Amino acid sequence: xxxxxxxxxFVDNSLIEYQKxxxxxxxxxxxxxxxxxxxxxYECSTSGYVTILPVGKQYYLYYRGISVxxxxxxxxxxxxxxxxxxxxxxxxxxxxxxxxxxxxxxxxILKDSEICHNFTPFIDNNPNCKEHQKFxxxxxxxxxxxxxxxxxxxxxxxxxxxxxxxxxxxxxxxxFDSQNVVFYDCNIDxxxxxxxxxxxxxxxxxxxxxxxxxxxxxxSNDFIHWSTNVxxxxxxxxxxxxxxxxxxxxxxxxxxxxFPKRYVKNRERDFFNAGDTGVSDGVFMSSHDGILxxxxxxxxxxxxxxxxxxxVNRNNMMALGIINNNDKEFSMYxxxxxxxxxxxxxxxxxxxxxxxxxxxxxxxxxxxxxxxLLSKGNLYINYATSAIGYVIIHLxxxxxxxxxxxxxxxxxxxxxxVKFDNDYKDYYNKPVRLLFELLDSDLYALTFKEDIL
Numbered sequence: 500x501x502x503x504x505x506x507x508x509f510v511d512n513s514l515i516e517y518q519k520x521x522x523x524x525x526x527x528x529x530x531x532x533x534x535x536x537x538x539x540x541y542e543c544s545t546s547g548y549v550t551i552l553p554v555g556k557q558y559y560l561y562y563r564g565i566s567v568x569x570x571x572x573x574x575x576x577x578x579x580x581x582x583x584x585x586x587x588x589x590x591x592x593x594x595x596x597x598x599x600x601x602x603x604x605x606x607x608i609l610k611d612s613e614i615c616h617n618f619t620p621f622i623d624n625n626p627n628c629k630e631h632q633k634f635x636x637x638x639x640x641x642x643x644x645x646x647x648x649x650x651x652x653x654x655x656x657x658x659x660x661x662x663x664x665x666x667x668x669x670x671x672x673x674x675f676d677s678q679n680v681v682f683y684d685c686n687i688d689x690x691x692x693x694x695x696x697x698x699x700x701x702x703x704x705x706x707x708x709x710x711x712x713x714x715x716x717x718x719s720n721d722f723i724h725w726s727t728n729v730x731x732x733x734x735x736x737x738x739x740x741x742x743x744x745x746x747x748x749x750x751x752x753x754x755x756x757x758f759p760k761r762y763v764k765n766r767e768r769d770f771f772n773a774g775d776t777g778v779s780d781g782v783f784m785s786s787h788d789g790i791l792x793x794x795x796x797x798x799x800x801x802x803x804x805x806x807x808x809x810x811v812n813r814n815n816m817m818a819l820g821i822i823n824n825n826d827k828e829f830s831m832y833x834x835x836x837x838x839x840x841x842x843x844x845x846x847x848x849x850x851x852x853x854x855x856x857x858x859x860x861x862x863x864x865x866x867x868x869x870x871x872l873l874s875k876g877n878l879y880i881n882y883a884t885s886a887i888g889y890v891i892i893h894l895x896x897x898x899x900x901x902x903x904x905x906x907x908x909x910x911x912x913x914x915x916x917v918k919f920d921n922d923y924k925d926y927y928n929k930p931v932r933l934l935f936e937l938l939d940s941d942l943y944a945l946t947f948k949e950d951i952l
Contacts, residue, residue: 500930502872506752506881508944510785510855511793514871518857520864521937525783525796525855528831528847530804534560534589536843541565541577541599541607544842547834548617548678548743549818551586552658558583558822559658560832561620562844564607576615577607578638580659586824587846594659608659614638614651617678619819620658623722625683625690631656632664635722637692639668640676645707646697648675652722664723670694672728673715674708678743680819681722684789686753690719691789693746693757696728712740712762716789733784735794740764742779745817746789749852750829755786756854758800758817758831768810777812778803781833783854796855801833801847808836818844827851827913851913852881852944859888859937866937870897870930873923876949880942883911888939892917897930914946 507514509523537546543565550561564577577597581589597607609615620636632654639651649668653661670692673679677695684691694717699710715728741759749756760779767776781801784794801817803809818832829849836842857866873894882890889907896902903921923931935942 500870500872502874502928503945503947504753504874506852506944506946508749508752508754508785508852508854509857509942510754510756510783511795513787513793514868515857515866516869516932517867518864519866520862521857521859521866523795523855524858524941525798525800526850526853528801528849530833531830531846531848532587533835533843533845534583534587534832535562535581536841537562537564538843539564539591539605541605542579544836544838544840546579546842547816547837548619549816549832549834549844550619550621550678551818551820551822551830551832552620552622553822554622554658556584558586558589558824560589560844561618563615563618575610575612578609578611578615578618579606580608581606586822586830596660609661611638613641613649614653616640617675619678619680620653620655620661621682622658623683624685628683634658634661635664635681636661637669637679637681640674642707643671645705646674646699647671648673650675650679650694669723670717670725672717677712678745678819680744680746682747684718684748686748686789687718690722692717692719692725693744694728695744696730698730712742714741714744714746714757714759729790731792732790733792733794735797737794739782742813743816745819747819747821750821750823752852753787755789756821757784757786757792758782759784760813760816761799762813767812768807770807771811775812778810779813779815781815781817806835808839808841811836811838813837821849823851850881850943856941856943857935857937858941859939861939863936863938865935866942867895867899867934868932870932872928873926873931874947874949875927876947878917878919879914879946879948880908880917881913881944881946882908882915882940882942884909884938884940889937890940890942891936892919893934893936894919894923894926895932895934896926897932899932902926902931909940
């Protein structure tokens with residue numbers, strides 16, 4: 500039995516023991532401003548594989564630029580960097596680093612036929628990380644077999660100038676022909692890599708790219724030597740094809756979230772034909788160990804919507820990264836108009852820690868948690884009610900006897916203090932439960948703040 504450390508979001512059933520008249524509800528993000536258009540000569544209709552990183556007081560947005568063939572028929576691609584002060588307005592500064600068509604006045608930071616196809620950086624939060632390697636990245640997908648390829652590691656001191664960490668690839672057990680995600684996982688004090696493989700055990704003699712696109716992960720202590728890959732496991736019957744994964748740890752929590760682009764390859768709208776079939780949307784799933792994934796919401800998290808150009812194949816790809824650019828919402832980013840002349844990136848807004856909720860309608864409902872060890876400090880909840888709605892919280896002991904109760908709480912708050920009618924300090928570090936009564940309301944998350952007594 501553990502304490503509830505950091506913010507706990509109600510995105511799955513892991514903390515829930517009992518519900519009556521309530522249900523888990525998925526909250527679709529809101530499409531906001533277009534933040535980037537791929538309209539420069541070294542960008543194209545298939546620019547993408549976006550990563551967003553908070554760097555100081557700015558936000559760095561990395562993306563793949565153009566993919567063309569030169570006269571020698573050699574593929575080459577470029578990595579570009581856009582920068583913002585607010586996560587909304589992005590500029591493409593000139594870094595004067597890479598020549599394109601005889602000119603270095605551009606925001607290209609890397610040019611490499613293998614690495615730039617799916618270059619994906621991260622900020623290394625390993626406490627033992629060397630300062631000149633504070634930024635790391637992976638990229639590469641050159642085949643070395645039917646189901647294997649080369650994934651290279653890179654490092655940088657500033658997030659702009661990247662160097663290979665060694666000439667040989669750091670990983671070869673995977674197809675890697677997608678956006679592969681690496682980060683330092685503070686939950687296990689190791690690096691984690693989520694990559695693509697093709698699930699094809701059901702085929703007698705699978706060919707290259709034959710099978711179902713799926714997600715696997717491996718671990719490393721040093722970013723160089725990696726464990727054997729472990730395939731994602733699920734608490735649901737999964738038949739979806741996951742083109743990308745956009746896996747990350749949600750800010751201020753220990754919870755892993757993943758936003759796979761679901762690829763439906765045998766569908767095509769009659770108003771668009773790019774010589775390649777398929778439509779895509781975004782789905783949502785969560786995990787508490789990074790291996791077993793929960794998906795109580797089988798429906799789409801992001802639909803293509805009314806914009807017909809988002810019904811083009813390989814569209815609606817969630818970018819990697821959740822940024823906390825104000826106190827009330829998170830920002831994420833998604834591709835739009837892929838394979839068209841107006842391709843670009845749009846911002847999505849999500850209530851802070853509000854991806855999903857415990858929901859009650861006009862009929863009163865209740866939810867009781869599994870037992871946990873009570874942390875010191877005060878309880879804060881993230882919730883929203885109607886004018887007549889409310890949330891009431893009861894603190895129970897291990898045997899479900901009432902210790903303390905709150906008054907009716909109503910309003911719409913990201914972090915609201917729960918005021919109990921009885922002192923509960925004698926129960927610190929002891930098993931307790933929470934019982935919530937709800938009416939016409941949503942309970943998104945809770946936090947015990949140990950620094951406020």
